[in-house]
Amino acid sequence: MSILTDLLAQPGVVAAGEYAYRGDRFSYRGTLSEEHARMASIMCRATTMGANMEGAMFNSIHPGNGLHPPRGWLVRGPVHTICVMANAFCLLDHTRGSVNDVVGFMRQNLGEVPHELI
């Protein structure tokens, strides 16, 4: 199974997607229209690129810290959490699923994805 199919099978995950770092492709599964999946991919990619830029700058000023290179990020709202690791994302209803479990799953499957393409 693909990582997106596996992600969508996690409790509480309502949609999952992945994007190319260079921004020319995306794919998705779950309860999103293609246009909304495209928009989510662009937003997640933009934030991931920003986080990597910030991490590199942070590391040049404070070398040896444990933040660089970033593996991913989370944005938690009242009901949904956006979980991003490497070039994959999912929308989690955290009232029906665990952020810890989803992050653990994503780290296990995406934590070693090389960052050279960023």
Added chain:
Amino acid sequence: MAILDELMQLPGAMAAFEFRGSGELLEHRIAYPDRINPATLDLLAHMCSANMSIAAMQTRGWEQMTAMRGFYPVQEFTLIGFDWSVVVSALRRERHKEAGKSNLPPFTGLVLANESADYEAAFALLERQELTA
């Protein structure tokens, strides 16, 4: 600040801090001064403030464009680094906004070691203190 001391009791806690919406560091606690110092936290606070603003803009726009709900207001932003994570909460500020107050309280942040990080526990503690503050 009692909340910073409570946050430092979480598994893997390396530092806890408060900062203004504009990013300047206010209070802090540091468990490993050889690895994290106030200057580190100050730059981190500026990064988190910027990311929180971007997340608020994106989730607000996302809800308006998709009619999906439950993303805004942003309660926490978490950056998962290579070995550390930083969790930042904005919920107390959102409560003040809802109450019509213009003088907003600071953000609260926590640096965790990834290997023992319990994000759910961090969210629960941050959200509990934000509601009782």
